[in-house]
Amino acid sequence: VAEFALIDRLAERVPTDGPGVVLSIGDDAAVLGDLGDELLVAATDTMNAGVHFLDDVSPVALGHKSLAVNLSDLAAMGARPRWALLNLSLPHADPNWLDAFADGFGALAREHEVSLVGGDTCEGAMSIGVTVLGTVPPGQALRRDGAAIGDDIYVSGNLGDAALALRERLAGRLVAEQDARALDFPEPELALGRGLRSQASACIDLSDGLLSDLGHVARQSGLAARVELERLPTSPSLAAIAEDDRFTLQLTGGEDYGLCFCAAPEREKAIRSLAAAEGTRVTRIGQIEAGAGIRCLHPDGSEWLPAASGWEHFREPRP
Numbered sequence: 117v118a119e120f121a122l123i124d125r126l127a128e129r130v131p132t133d134g135p136g137v138v139l140s141i142g143d144d145a146a147v148l149g150d151l152g153d154e155l156l157v158a159a160t161d162t163m164n165a166g167v168h169f170l171d172d173v174s175p176v177a178l179g180h181k182s183l184a185v186n187l188s189d190l191a192a193m194g195a196r197p198r199w200a201l202l203n204l205s206l207p208h209a210d211p212n213w214l215d216a217f218a219d220g221f222g223a224l225a226r227e228h229e230v231s232l233v234g235g236d237t238c239e240g241a242m243s244i245g246v247t248v249l250g251t252v253p254p255g256q257a258l259r260r261d262g263a264a265i266g267d268d269i270y271v272s273g274n275l276g277d278a279a280l281a282l283r284e285r286l287a288g289r290l291v292a293e294q295d296a297r298a299l300d301f302p303e304p305e306l307a308l309g310r311g312l313r314s315q316a317s318a319c320i321d322l323s324d325g326l327l328s329d330l331g332h333v334a335r336q337s338g339l340a341a342r343v344e345l346e347r348l349p350t351s352p353s354l355a356a357i358a359e360d361d362r363f364t365l366q367l368t369g370g371e372d373y374g375l376c377f378c379a380a381p382e383r384e385k386a387i388r389s390l391a392a393a394e395g396t397r398v399t400r401i402g403q404i405e406a407g408a409g410i411r412c413l414h415p416d417g418s419e420w421l422p423a424a425s426g427w428e429h430f431r432e433p434r435p
């Protein structure tokens with residue numbers, strides 16, 4: 117399949133038109149507008165074969181996840197997603213692979229009213245780069261640096277399911293359906309993020325593991341965080357493994373793609389009703405304190421220290 121046919125195939129399966137799209141795929145650049153009095157929010161993320169995903173992952177899952185991880189960053193900002201650009205590098209142009217990839221990408225794009233307005237396709241090692249553009253009202257973007265002493269810390273969804281699925285898959289063991297979904301088809305918390313604009317003092321999405329991601333919030337807010345391990349939201353498959361192993365997966369495994377946010381204690385009721393309205397579970401896991409760093413408290417009162425602190429590129433051996 118030639119490059120132009122690739123783009124046509126994508127455009128057949130992914131929405132390319134929508135609000136604010138003046139000129140979409142097919143020219144040298146897209147023309148976009150209609151921001152009202154909102155501000156533009158931009159995020160980008162690349163997934164490389166062998167680093168971010170295994171070679172045998174389904175193209176539907178790759179299409180979904182490559183967009184989902186980007187939308188998750190917009191969710192963490194409280195933004196509404198609008199447009200996406202896709203840079204696709206492929207070793208060979210297999211039309212069946214491309215159609216399945218576009219179906220995964222397109223279904224999530226449709227669900228969140230995102231239009232694909234441009235990008236590039238080329239030959240090379242498999243790499244999927246996505247850029248998303250969204251909007252947020254002035255002064256309402258959620259940031260990492262706004263946490264205050266005494267704020268409660270919350271996470272959405274469960275922790276550790278995706279990390280467990282990846283570990284089991286790498287070991288060639290059977291992966292529970294719910295865990296495989298968490299790894300392959302993460303759902304970005306866009307509605308929750310927008311609802312948190314008026315409630316949260318700080319927010320980040322959970323991509324690298326709670327310790328690493330909450331560590332950014334604490335450091336950028338100039339404060340410390342206390343996490344109570346017995347509060348970590350835990351699925352049945354995680355509950356079935358040894359405690360130390362479970363805490364390591366839940367705190368450092370990464371790829372959860374829920375939101376971690378902070379809010380003043382008097383916001384709890386509003387946050388609970390927001391989560392209920394969005395059909396999302398949020399769990400209060402700790403509190404922001406004076407100082408620096410993160411303390412994880414075991415139910416027996418002792419402080420728990422992980423063997424590793426979360427994914428960092430250029431540091432650890434590859435999966």
Ligand SMILES: [Mg+2]
Pocket residue numbers: 188189192320321322323
């Ligand atoms: Mg992020």
